[in-house]
Amino acid sequence: MKFWKYHVNGNDFILLESSHKMHPSQITMLCDRHKGIGADGILCVAEEEQVRYLHYNADGSVANMCGNGIRCVAHHICTKRHLSKIEITILGQTYTVALNDHIATLYAPIPKVLEENRYNSGVNHLIVSAYTQSEDDNVDVVKYRDDTHFEMTTYELGVGETLSCGTGMIAAFYHGVRNQLLSHMAIGTSKGGYNLLYLNDDSICLSSCVHEVYSGNWNERK
Numbered sequence: 001m002k003f004w005k006y007h008v009n010g011n012d013f014i015l016l017e018s019s020h021k022m023h024p025s026q027i028t029m030l031c032d033r034h035k036g037i038g039a040d041g042i043l044c045v046a047e048e049e050q051v052r053y054l055h056y057n058a059d060g061s062v063a064n065m066c067g068n069g070i071r072c073v074a075h076h077i078c079t080k081r082h083l084s085k086i087e088i089t090i091l092g093q094t095y096t097v098a099l100n101d102h103i104a105t106l107y108a109p110i111p112k113v114l115e116e117n118r119y120n121s122g123v124n125h126l127i128v129s130a131y132t133q134s135e136d137d138n139v140d141v142v143k144y145r146d147d148t149h150f151e152m153t154t155y156e157l158g159v160g161e162t163l164s165c166g167t168g169m170i171a172a173f174y175h176g177v178r179n180q181l182l183s184h185m186a187i188g189t190s191k192g193g194y195n196l197l198y199l200n201d202d203s204i205c206l207s208s209c210v211h212e213v214y215s216g217n218w219n220e221r222k
């Protein structure tokens with residue numbers, strides 16, 4: 001089966017044009033960085049009139065949303081269909097992504113505030129200043145540098161530490177704005193690179209470069 005390898009700021013994915021459910025053992029094998037292709041997750045894209053996709057974490061679990069993965073899907077489809085904007089559905093929720101050259105902008109709804117430092121920006125994020133373990137949340141260790149800059153390290157459910165996280169960026173940015181630590185536009189940096197974030201009346205824009213690294217054939221073994 002043909003696959004494409006994508007990343008946004010080092011959060012990397014194997015993209016498959018397939019609507020078949022995958023078995024966890026196939027997922028862990030493909031995401032294995034020594035014995036497989038190697039990735040933080042798999043994006044299974046069903047190309048109907050409305051583009052839908054499923055996001056699998058490297059451990060085989062399903063993620064409800066991924067701010068970086070959805071921008072890789074958008075890049076893939078927009079490039080193929082010569083579009084500059086697309087709507088993509090993941091588990092019944094539809095998001096808009098715009099593509100300008102290789103820069104993808106996700107228009108995400110304002111995160112739900114679950115607790116003072118817990119948000120749902122598609123998936124749950126706990127915003128902390130020093131690492132704490134959580135079974136139910138992605139954990140973002142955030143340092144707010146000044147009112148337009150913050151730095152973040154994310155420990156993701158189903159993956160572990162990643163080089164960047166889109167929904168984490170959105171949650172950390174919104175937390176910063178709510179607590180008067182950030183203005184309505186900021187740059188969020190993680191080990192893998194940076195995003196530009198902007199707060200509108202009813203959405204948060206998240207912009208960064210998407211990279212298609214290579215494509216190849218996966219030899220499915222029985």
Ligand SMILES: N[C@H](CCC[C@H](N)C(=O)O)C(=O)O
Pocket residue numbers: 011057062063064065066067068069123124138156157158159162164165166167168
């Ligand atoms: N890397 C993703 C988040 C995936 C979250 C996932 N690991 C989970 O909650 O299961 C992002 O860019 O938003």
